[in-house]
Amino acid sequence: MAVSTSAAPGLPSFDQRDFRNALGSFATGVTVVTTVDASGRRYAMTVNSFAAVSLSPPLVLWSVSRGSPSAGAFLAATHFAINVLAADQVALSRHFARSSEDKFAAIATLDGVAGLPLIAGAAAVFQCRTEAIHPGGDHEVILGRVERYDHSHREPLVFCRGRYQRGVNVEIAADRDADVAAAWGGLA
Numbered sequence: 643m644a645v646s647t648s649a650a651p652g653l654p655s656f657d658q659r660d661f662r663n664a665l666g667s668f669a670t671g672v673t674v675v676t677t678v679d680a681s682g683r684r685y686a687m688t689v690n691s692f693a694a695v696s697l698s699p700p701l702v703l704w705s706v707s708r709g710s711p712s713a714g715a716f717l718a719a720t721h722f723a724i725n726v727l728a729a730d731q732v733a734l735s736r737h738f739a740r741s742s743e744d745k746f747a748a749i750a751t752l753d754g755v756a757g758l759p760l761i762a763g764a765a766a767v768f769q770c771r772t773e774a775i776h777p778g779g780d781h782e783v784i785l786g787r788v789e790r791y792d793h794s795h796r797e798p799l800v801f802c803r804g805r806y807q808r809g810v811n812v813e814i815a816a817d818r819d820a821d822v823a824a825a826w827g828g829l830a
């Protein structure tokens with residue numbers, strides 16, 4: 643296996659671009675995280691740092707860059723929604739990954755708890771109450787308690803090595819599926 647070993651962060655030869663490329667080997671889904679402030683202004687950003695944390699209580703997390711224009715709104719929010727994008731929503735991912743004054747002009751939304759804007763056609767949606775916020779270097783890690791969720795059979799969008807992709811099924815026998823479910827503590 644061709645593996646290039648690189649210096650750990652903090653050492654003089656640390657290459658941030660190379661570190662980012664290495665992290666990009668971890669395939670993720672793509673979400674748009676949304677919220678609304680007390681004046682009714684809506685915020686949204688494309689996020690792939692989303693992760694499941696706990697089944698009981700139901701907790702999820704994502705991390706927001708401290709430098710993002712929308713960060714303050716998310717850090718002050720009591721609620722936020724994780725909209726897991728479907729494979730045919732690449733344009734929405736690109737749209738919400740660019741700063742703009744009103745990202746919701748011409749975007750179809752549904753109403754969620756506490757006035758949250760939800761993205762129509764998403765593969766899944768998790769509506770959360772902000773549970774805790776932890777410092778994470780140049781990001782803040784936001785932990786949410788899921789109050790409501792929805793999911794559909796829409797194929798989810800995949801992001802890996804800087805590219806949008808579709809998931810490819812790797813054929814596995816039924817008994818292997820059971821192994822995966824058991825190993826993943828029932829989250830599968």
Ligand SMILES: Cc1cc2nc3c(=O)[nH]c(=O)nc-3n(C[C@H](O)[C@H](O)[C@H](O)COP(=O)(O)O)c2cc1C
Binds near residue numbers: 739
């Ligand atoms: C696939 C993808 C994943 C991203 N994931 C994150 C993330 O997890 N956290 C984050 O702060 N920004 C992430 N971004 C960048 C933000 O979407 C981008 O900076 C956006 O402009 C932030 O919204 P704002 O400009 O309204 O603050 C991601 C962008 C893309 C394209």
